[in-house]
Amino acid sequence: MKTKLLLVVAASLAGAIFISVEGGPFDALKNALSSGSTPAPSQSQTDTFNAVGQMFKGAAGIGPEEEKKIGDSVALEIVGKYGGLIHDAVVLRRVNLVGRALARYSARPELNWRFGVLNSDTVNAFSAPDGWVFITRGLLATATNDDALAGILGHEIAHVTGRHALKIVEGTTFMSGLAGLAAARSNDVRTVNAQLQQFDLGIGKIASTILENGYSQPVEYEADHFGHDLAKVTGYAGGGLRSVLVLLRQRGGDPKKTFSTHPPLNDRIKRLPDEPATSPQ
Amino acid sequence: MKTNVPATLRIALLLGLLGATSVVAFEAGGFAYTKRVETNALSEPRPLAPAAGKFGFRRKLKVEQVQGSWLRVSDGPVAGWVFAGNLAEAMPPEIKGTDGLPLTASQTTASAAARPLTPEAEAYATRRNLGQARNDLNWLQYQCKTFTAADVDAYLKAQKKGEFQ
Numbered sequence: 001m002k003t004k005l006l007l008v009v010a011a012s013l014a015g016a017i018f019i020s021v022e023g024g025p026f027d028a029l030k031n032a033l034s035s036g037s038t039p040a041p042s043q044s045q046t047d048t049f050n051a052v053g054q055m056f057k058g059a060a061g062i063g064p065e066e067e068k069k070i071g072d073s074v075a076l077e078i079v080g081k082y083g084g085l086i087h088d089a090v091v092l093r094r095v096n097l098v099g100r101a102l103a104r105y106s107a108r109p110e111l112n113w114r115f116g117v118l119n120s121d122t123v124n125a126f127s128a129p130d131g132w133v134f135i136t137r138g139l140l141a142t143a144t145n146d147d148a149l150a151g152i153l154g155h156e157i158a159h160v161t162g163r164h165a166l167k168i169v170e171g172t173t174f175m176s177g178l179a180g181l182a183a184a185r186s187n188d189v190r191t192v193n194a195q196l197q198q199f200d201l202g203i204g205k206i207a208s209t210i211l212e213n214g215y216s217q218p219v220e221y222e223a224d225h226f227g228h229d230l231a232k233v234t235g236y237a238g239g240g241l242r243s244v245l246v247l248l249r250q251r252g253g254d255p256k257k258t259f260s261t262h263p264p265l266n267d268r269i270k271r272l273p274d275e276p277a278t279s280p281q
Numbered sequence: 282m283k284t285n286v287p288a289t290l291r292i293a294l295l296l297g298l299l300g301a302t303s304v305v306a307f308e309a310g311g312f313a314y315t316k317r318v319e320t321n322a323l324s325e326p327r328p329l330a331p332a333a334g335k336f337g338f339r340r341k342l343k344v345e346q347v348q349g350s351w352l353r354v355s356d357g358p359v360a361g362w363v364f365a366g367n368l369a370e371a372m373p374p375e376i377k378g379t380d381g382l383p384l385t386a387s388q389t390t391a392s393a394a395a396r397p398l399t400p401e402a403e404a405y406a407t408r409r410n411l412g413q414a415r416n417d418l419n420w421l422q423y424q425c426k427t428f429t430a431a432d433v434d435a436y437l438k439a440q441k442k443g444e445f446q
Contacts, residue, residue: 036432067398069399069401069402072398072399072401072402072418073401073402073403073405075402075414075418076398076402076405076406076409076411076414076415076418077409077411077414078409079414079418080409080411080413084413084417085420085421086412087416087420089424092421092424093428096424096425096428097428097432097433097436098430100433101433101436101437101440101442101443104366104433104437104443105366105367105443107316107373108316108318109317109367110317110318112396114421114422114425115425116417116418116421139293146440149418196404196408198403199401199405200408200409203405233365233366234366234442234443235440235442235443235445235446236442236443264368277388
């Protein structure tokens, strides 16, 4: 008789350890999250960072209000780059019901979860802070059943609950831009402009990680792992995500159009348990 | 004191620790934590059973009994059954605002009502010439508003997912 019950623990629980922690391995992971390939700011931008950033340096973590501002802005970048959203109520309903079923048992069940379909034939999925999740039309076409769709969405939910995008800017001078925007009543035009510039640079850094460079491979594998567990605890087949990845590998095609911001398909498949791809009816 | 452990190794070790906590075993005599503003303690291990009480946010509960996907838990005088997916193995982190002060449960978790884009994001869209993306997101917000918690409940029930497995 089973005396133990396996259950998902969302990445955010462990991930939140990083909040307000400086130095040591935490900084190493934080740097790895951003892939370290964001273009360096110009000297004038650096000066702006230093001058304005010092005003608020040391401010603590990113709370819900700040997360909304960041999440909305990053979502704008995702939708802007990937062809806009498909306005199909039937498709949207399916994606949102599966997504919100998963989100209910995630580590952040009461976020304002929203799931959209990007009008792009590339094969990819993205998420932004505060519960934004997007899947491309190309990837959705491969998710022929809800178990597969749950595997894909579970992975993206794990990025949100793990605060992976927020960790890219947490503890940086970007926070001063946020704090400044919250109280943008200054008559000093230069200060306001500097704060806006910082905000835009911070959003740009997150967007370039999500849309161009991708998170580090360990972070992606972690999202695969937590997404798999979340799908299972919700009642979907544990092999849903793996089945999609295997299908994509069989199809071949242009790697630049297939999960280009994620680790190689073979590596992801190897790390996921070989379980049934569909749940019993 | 600084060590000379390579960054890649430190990352691997850290993620190993994270991974080790990713799947946990709830068992009688152990503890579980609430992750919602309110979690119902049900009188029986089934989704539509009457509530015997409520647990607040970030409460440490004692696991009295495990029955399939359901746990009988207690916190002082309040006891009842909770679906395991509604509990966490570790206490949810305390979230702090930019002022460094902890936020209350209602500030951190009760803000899920549908809303327009933040003014900061609206201004960002203007600065970055993302007007069409802004329109798309506002449309999505509106559409998502029409999917209620009752719709998700009905879906879970029809598909035998979550508590309805």
